Structures are given as structure tokens and as C-alpha cells.
Amino acid sequence: MFQIVGIVVLIAMVFGGFVFTGGNLGPVLHALPHEMLIIGGAGVGSLIIGNSTKELKALGSGLGKVFKGPKFKRQDFLDCIFLVIKLMKMLRTDGPVALEPHIEAPADSPLFQEYPRLLKDQTLVHLITDTIRLVVVSSGTLAPHAVEEVMDNSIKNCSHHSLKPAESLQSLGDALPALGIVAAVLGVVKTMGSIDKPPEILGGMIGSALVGTFLGVLLAYGLVGPFANRAKQVIEADLAMYQTVKQIIVASLYNHPIPLVIEAARSGIEHSNQPSFAEVFDGMRAAR
Numbered sequence: 001m002f003q004i005v006g007i008v009v010l011i012a013m014v015f016g017g018f019v020f021t022g023g024n025l026g027p028v029l030h031a032l033p034h035e036m037l038i039i040g041g042a043g044v045g046s047l048i049i050g051n052s053t054k055e056l057k058a059l060g061s062g063l064g065k066v067f068k069g070p071k072f073k074r075q076d077f078l079d080c081i082f083l084v085i086k087l088m089k090m091l092r093t094d095g096p097v098a099l100e101p102h103i104e105a106p107a108d109s110p111l112f113q114e115y116p117r118l119l120k121d122q123t124l125v126h127l128i129t130d131t132i133r134l135v136v137v138s139s140g141t142l143a144p145h146a147v148e149e150v151m152d153n154s155i156k157n158c159s160h161h162s163l164k165p166a167e168s169l170q171s172l173g174d175a176l177p178a179l180g181i182v183a184a185v186l187g188v189v190k191t192m193g194s195i196d197k198p199p200e201i202l203g204g205m206i207g208s209a210l211v212g213t214f215l216g217v218l219l220a221y222g223l224v225g226p227f228a229n230r231a232k233q234v235i236e237a238d239l240a241m242y243q244t245v246k247q248i249i250v251a252s253l254y255n256h257p258i259p260l261v262i263e264a265a266r267s268g269i270e271h272s273n274q275p276s277f278a279e280v281f282d283g284m285r286a287a288r
Helices: 002-020 025-050 053-068 074-093 096-104 122-137 144-162 164-192 199-253 258-267 277-286
Strands: none
Touching (some): 002 053, 002 199, 025 053, 025 164, 053 164, 053 199, 074 096, 074 122, 074 199, 074 258, 074 277, 122 144, 144 164, 144 199, 164 199, 199 258, 258 277
């Protein structure tokens, strides 16, 4: 919603300010479709050249994140803490045999099914199950810092791929001013071919050419660049969920008491999504 408001404010202030200072929107609006065709088409072409089909689909998903915001909400973080603490407690009290059905077939696990929103995120599910499976098959011989290192690598790899859409958008934003100059140069070439025309016609043609430069800069710094920044913010906010899983598993492997495990889980969550200590602690006691 805020992004739509921002777009409206951007357009109103730029074009409204131009009109307010005595500018005539007619020549700008006349040139806009042609310049947009050149700049937008070149931008789309550069994206196709520089990305695979998979990355282009991810780019579309990244654009959706700009308007939808983070997929994980406060309740999701609370649910994740409950789920992973329960799994680690089961490992400690009931042993690997009791835990095995849950980590080998999470979709069929009654424990995972309590949290259907988390179950939809396969990356999150694999991070939880693969890490706990590693602990189980090692028969407790792995040092907690070794597990932490493996999880760090997994999260780093996930982060690298998740941020690709934001990086592609930023690359497009960086290219748009130059593509605007390309459109402007083509307009100047067109103008030079009509050098014998009256001054008022030449002035209009030069003005149309300059719209290309204006449009490239406006799209780059007014829309695409902010879109890239917002997409990065949303993706990083969702990645905090994976850090929460890591904190719980590592703290549990160090045999820290439950209050410390809870604080380790809460420590990396943004305040707007951070459940209170009492919520987590009381929820764990109620689940016994």
C-alpha cells in the first residue's frame, strides 16, 4: 500500500511541479510513449540477456514482494520457535527413534502439521530437518560449533540466491540513465535529419529527445532503484526466520536452559515481529 502511495506522490510531485512552474505537459506526454518504448524495451532486453529463465521468474516474484511485504509475520516467528524447540526437546528426551518420522516425512508429521504456514516454506523445512538429521546420524559426536558452521553456510547460500531479484532490479536501475541517453541520442539524430525545418519544429523535436534522458533518470532513481531496495529489505526480513532456527538448534546443542534458548531465538528477530519472552515461555509450558 505504501509503495502505491509513494508512486502517486512521485508522479504528482514531478509532473505537478513542472506544471506549477509554468511547464507545458503537452510535448512531454507526446514524447513519453515513444521514449518509454525505447527505454523500457531496452531495459527488458537487457534483463533477458543477463538472466536465465529461472532468474527472470524469480525477478517477477521479487517485484511481488515489493507490494506484498515480508511473508513471515509475528505469529510465524512464534510458531517457528515452538516447532524447533519441541523437536530439539523430543530429541533430548525421547531419542532419535521418536524424532525420525518427523524429520523424514515432515508433511505427514502431526508436529509440523500444527504449523501449516511454516510447512509451505520448503527451504525452512529442509533447513530444520536436514540439520536435525545431521545431528541424529552423527550420534551426538558433532560439536555445536560445527553444526553452526554448516547452518551458516546453508543460510548464506539461501541468502545469495534469494537476493538475486533485488540485485537484478538494481542492475536495471543502474542501466536506465544510460538507456535514457541512448533514447535521447536517437532523438537528436532524428532532429539533425530535419535540420531544414523551422525553429519551432526543431525545438519540439529536441524537447522530445530530452524526454528520453528525463525518463531514464526518473525510472532509475524514482522507481526501479527504490523497488530494488524494498525487495532487498523484504527478503532480508524473511531470512531472519532461518537465523531463528539456527539460534534455537545451536543453543539446544550447547544444552542451554530453555530461558536462554528462548532469548537466543528472540535476539535476531526485528522488534515489530519479536514475540515477548512471556508469550514464548507460557506457550511452551501450555504445550507440555
